[in-house]
Amino acid sequence: xxxxxxxxxxxxxxxxxxxxxxxxxxxxxxxxxxxxxxxxxxxxxxxxxxxxxxxxxxxxxxxxxxxxxxxxxxxxxxxxxxxxxxxxxxxxxxxxxxxxxxxxxxxxxxxxxxxxxxxxxxxxxxxxxxxxxxxxxxxxxxxxxxxxxxxxxxxxxxxxxxxxxxxxxxxxxxxxxxxxxxxxxxxxxxxxxxxxxxxxxxxxxxxxxxxxxxxxxxxxxxxxxxxxxxxxxx
Numbered sequence: 001x002x003x004x005x006x007x008x009x010x011x012x013x014x015x016x017x018x019x020x021x022x023x024x025x026x027x028x029x030x031x032x033x034x035x036x037x038x039x040x041x042x043x044x045x046x047x048x049x050x051x052x053x054x055x056x057x058x059x060x061x062x063x064x065x066x067x068x069x070x071x072x073x074x075x076x077x078x079x080x081x082x083x084x085x086x087x088x089x090x091x092x093x094x095x096x097x098x099x100x101x102x103x104x105x106x107x108x109x110x111x112x113x114x115x116x117x118x119x120x121x122x123x124x125x126x127x128x129x130x131x132x133x134x135x136x137x138x139x140x141x142x143x144x145x146x147x148x149x150x151x152x153x154x155x156x157x158x159x160x161x162x163x164x165x166x167x168x169x170x171x172x173x174x175x176x177x178x179x180x181x182x183x184x185x186x187x188x189x190x191x192x193x194x195x196x197x198x199x200x201x202x203x204x205x206x207x208x209x210x211x212x213x214x215x216x217x218x219x220x221x222x223x224x225x226x227x228x229x230x231x232x233x234x
Contacts, residue, residue, distance in 0.1 A: 002066045003073045003148050003180055004028040005050060010059035012045060019045055020204045023059070027182060031196025032175050034212070035184040038227060041201040043184040044080075044153050050182065051077040051151050065148065073148035080154040082138035084126040089113065092126045093141045112144035113137075116170060132163030139170045150174060152183035156190065168194055188231050192216060200224045 005027040012020040020042045027033050035043045048054040049061055065073045085092050093109035100108060113119045116136045121129065126137055135155060142150055152171070156164040164187075172194060175181050185191055191198065195212040202223040208215065219225045 001071070001073065001148050001178075002028070004064050005149070005182070006062045006064070007050070008060050008062070010049060010056045010061060012042075012049065012054065013057040018204060020049070020056075023206055025199065025206060025209065027180075027199075029196075030175065030178065030180060032171065032181040032183065032194050033197050033199060034191045034195035035182070035199045035201060036186075036188075036191060036227070037201035039186070042204045043201055046201065047077065047151050047153050047182070047184055051075060053077070063149065074146065075149040075151065076142050076145055076147045077151040077153065078135070078138045078142060078155060080157050081131070082134045084129070084134055084137065086127055087125075088122065089118070089124050089126045089129070089137050090122040092137060093144050096141050096145050099145075108144050109140075112140040115143060115173075116140035117166070130163075132159045132166075135159065135163070135167050136170070139167065139174070143170075143174060147179060149180045149182065152181065154184055154186065156185070156187065164190070188228070200227070202227070 007023050007025040010020060010023040011018065035046060037043050045054065049056055063073050063075065065071065085095060090109050093112055094105045097105040097108055110119065113122055116139055118133065118136050118140065121133060129137065156167050159167065168190065171181055197211050198215040199206060200208040207221040207223040208219060210220065219228060
């Protein structure tokens with residue numbers, strides 16, 4: 001299923017403050033779309049609007065597909081600190097599989113944990129895992145659900161390099177399997193490695209949307225050029 005996410009003149013006002021303004025975007029095709037921008041630019045808010053956790057003050061967000069039967073795309077979001085239920089790792093994954101027959105859920109959960117390389121954690125308490133392990137559980141849970149679009153909010157923030165590489169590998173695998181990935185990150189090296197295209201936010205508006213190579217080699221906006229120069233010097 002091919003999906004297309006469209007934002008039309010979207011603004012978000014909270015407590016009298018304009019946090020996102022006049023955002024118009026079209027995100028389509030396969031690969032990994034990365035949202036970049038300085039702290040406070042609105043990356044997490046944009047992700048929540050796209051996923052439907054927040055409603056825009058003005059404008060509209062539409063996620064559509066080319067499915068001839070008119071099926072709505074399935075989408076899910078993994079936050080920077082994944083939500084882990086007070087139960088085992090395996091039961092955290094099974095909990096998300098209510099779209100499957102009950103008899104099929106344990107097997108699907110096991111397959112997802114094996115895919116993520118964490119089958120040995122199946123009986124452990126999910127809430128007692130490290131943050132890196134919880135991200136792997138969250139990715140396994142998402143894979144078992146089979147979403148058409150997966151939103152990831154800073155998925156490797158605060159992770160060590162080894163854990164970050166494992167998460168990146170799974171993100172690439174999901175993308176290669178046909179899941180559209182839309183993620184935010186503050187890590188420019190990571191964005192260079194895995195992004196197909198870039199959305200650059202600055203002060204609550206979209207300053208630029210471009211293919212990843214074009215963005216990093218010749219950014220069109222002054223805001224993006226300044227951001228890349230500052231981050232490259234850090």
